[in-house]
Amino acid sequence: MTGNAAATTELSRLPELLQGPVQRFLERIPDGSLPGGKDISTNLVRLVASSEFAAGVLHRQWDWFCPWLGQEKFRQPFDLQALQLFSADLGASTTDIEATKSELRKFRNRSLVHLLWRSLTELDDVWQTMRALSDLADALVDGCVRFASKLLDERFGAPQDDSGARIPLVVVAMGKLGGRELNFSSDIDLILLYPTNGQTSGPRVLTAHEYFIRLSRQVVKLLDEVTADGFVYRVDTRLRPFGDSGPPVTSYAALEGYLLQHGRSWERYAYVKARVISPPGVTSSGRELQKDLIDPFVYRRYLDYGVFESLREMKSMIEAEVQRRELLDNIKLGPGGIREIEFIAQSLQLVRGGADVHLRCRELRDALARLRSSRVMTRDAVNSLTEAYAFLRRFENGVQSIRDQQTHDVPADPADRQRMQLIMGFDSWDELQQALQGYRDLVSANFESVAFRSAGLQKQEQLGDKLGTKWRTATTAEDWIDVLAELDYKDPQNLANVLIEFRHSSAIQQADATARRRLGLFMRSFLAALKNREQPARVCERVLNVISQIIRRSAYVALLNENPPVLERLIALCEQSAYLSSEIARYPLLLDELLDPRLYTAHISRASMSEDLDERLACLESVDSEDRIEALAQFQRATLFRIAVADISGSLPIMKVSDRLTELAEIVLTEALSVAWNDLVERHGSPGFKTPSGQHERAGFGVIAYGKLGGMELSYRSDLDLVFLHDSRDSDQETNGPKPLENSMFFGRLVRRLVHFLTAQTGSGALYEVDTRLRPSGRSGLLVINLDGFAKYQEDNAWTWEHQALLRSRPIAGSAHVCREFDRLRTETLRFRIRREHLLEDVLQMREKMRTQLDQSSAERFDLKQGEGAIADIEFLVQYLVLKHADKVPALVHYSDNIRQLGTLEASGILEAADVAALQETYKAYRLRSHRLVLDGRAPLVDADSFLAERAFVISVWQREMR
16 A cells, blocks of 8 residues: 555544545645555654644655655654754855745754654653754754854954953843743743953944844844744743843843842743853853852842742732633643743742752753752652643643644634644543643642642731731830730730830841831731740740841741741740750751751751761852852751750750760861862872882871860860871872972861861851860960871870870871871870879869869859869769779770760779769769750759759769779
8 A cells, every 4th residue: 555545544533623634635745755654654644633734844845754754764863963063054054044044944844843743653752842842942043143143243253352252142041942841832032142342353343232232133033034934933032131121132241230130020930941052052151141140140048938929929910811811721821830830840949949059950840850859849749740741731732733823722623622632642622621620720739839838827817917916006015015915925014025125126127118018927927826835025035036137038037927837846946945046046047947847856867967968069069168168067057956956855865966966066077178188189289208118108187086076975066176187207298289288288288277167157157166275285286296296295295184185085087097096096195104193183183273263153053064063073083083994994995985984984893883873874964954054045054952962972972982
């Protein structure tokens, strides 16, 4: 059977309304010209039946179509390399402009038929189709820029900057082209830019701006003009600065000024998808545009929950437009349409993309997947929205492919409905319409849950109404006292005073209109939530202290308004802890942590902390050390906060709290050391030395923790007591880079850089305070010494108190060799270099000196750290006993923490088991109370009648053992 005959047979299987148009098409085909084969016939009939546009192209270009069928070109994927070659050929073309227009349009139409064939035969899915449509547009736009530039250069020369380099026209795709999700017959939204000013190099000189205005108009004409061959793309440039009233092309400087001064909320949504398509590839001008202009405008550095207000405003405007223009059947703008899915993804990107660089992407499917991996959206929501988007985009492309028209409406024409059945693979229109409505309902439900997540706040409860009115009108404490008392608030006098002081504070007086509006909504909900608090004035003061710090960036207030559970968590934490409330006030980014409903239940471990840091660092676009340290600071601050929440909620016992705080410090220090080391090695090479045998070895560096970090008993605001060692020795001690340094200078710079990273104020605060005074010779000694010098100092010059400090030390970062050698030296020193004949006297003198200087106990208060029978007495007791017996019992010096040192004292028979158990429990009880006091912003002091039995017991053991 010939191809024509097979196609005629296939015709009878079509829906009745489509048989006539296909029959007329087949009658015009030259007999015998169609290659044989049932598959070809079936696919051709389906293509012509579903697309009048495709039928027209085939009639006009039959001489192209038949050879392609015979060579099975339609079975081959869309050829990106051929697109790029076509674009390059346009730039070198010597044909006139009319011939070029014709070739552009014919190439575009052939390419669309190719993609339609592959879509209908299911060789491409909708994602591949949209990507190919976008690649086609990229190539054709770039080809037009090349061709038009060649024409203008012949008259005016190339535009050049002050250095003589060519200034490019930078074409930025917006909308669906920017996201590589172009429709079959879509407008392309373009913004035309140039990076810098200059002038042309030809005999007739134009300014760069004049040149690019001419060029932009020529490019748009090449694409947009309708000729006998049709058009390439309808071009929309209204997203440029000032829209139709602005110039057709804009400099980077002018764009930056516009975005800073005039950029509107809806434009932030639009610029999420901004993508440079010409010049193709990653260029310096493209990187500059994205990093320096677009990203700072689109993404705020903080959580931007004000986005949802603008989203609701845009939604209202769109709904009004839908009603006015009767667009309910519009699958782009109508209810549950494509635009709502885009708004969901883009809104959440705008909210979090400033803090999470991972969320900055243009493609919608990719954005949804990243929102899931960042735990912003659930897996089910992402999967359902992705499926709905794919269905709606297939439907949209199908409708547009019928006549190459930019339509988004569900067709009303019966024949077109049958075409859509064929395209979408449904047996009846009712089935297709039911599936379509199901997806639209799903999208609407998801959109409502995102856009109106705070709907509960919109219910005008009586209490909220009354308090909201009072907030707007009250000017004195007396205005508040009566209403608070009437509503049975506890302590109305103090609560009223707090409210008035806040109302008249400079932060509130200077707030702009948006901030005041958001604050009014917040106060309504917040004051209602204070109703049954035991100490509402204290809670109010702490929460409003947070608000005072964030009111200038009122999107944080919007966050609390949009998320009632977050407001409740904030109130609860401020009620329980002054420390946590002050941390949130100092670092508002911590409000992000309150968004996680697992805040009180999430398991915190060293592995989970390391995984979190790795994810944060992986999201960085640059390897710049300052960016890595800022990310490290954000990680440290957030993790410290989560540990404190677990602490006050009781899900972490005191010893585990110290373990997590210690592990956090080690993780942070290790990463900071890695950044500092890599910075120096990049400039100077790695440090090394030559052994007496002539062998070159790499010099190592180690970080030694003392004090609370060394003893794994770190608290929330503990300093890090650090000592730094290296193992460089013998000869040729220098780095191996292009700018070599002596090793001692290298390690000195390394320590200073590391300490700078740890202590410098970043946007998220300083990581830690660092104390290096425990190094050999203290402040007068070198910041970093080699192992031999450290060993000699411990043997010849160290005081007893330094050996006590050494007992609470351990290596935590750096070279494995340096760490092993330190462990060896520590053990040898503690066992064999202690002056035991003076040990008791030295320890007692040091303890008395500390008590005299530091003990804050009084007749009314007991100092948990320095009082008699307190934490320091237990520590000194343990240190004395370990140092006294370490020469005979090596196991005593194995551990660096008090609890396990007590355990070894029991195991070796030095202390009775009952005494050890009591000392351990007392030590834990003291530390637990100290932790609680720190979390509530108070000094480690308790009533004088607290811990009487525990104190008496510690004193009795002290008096028995310290003699």
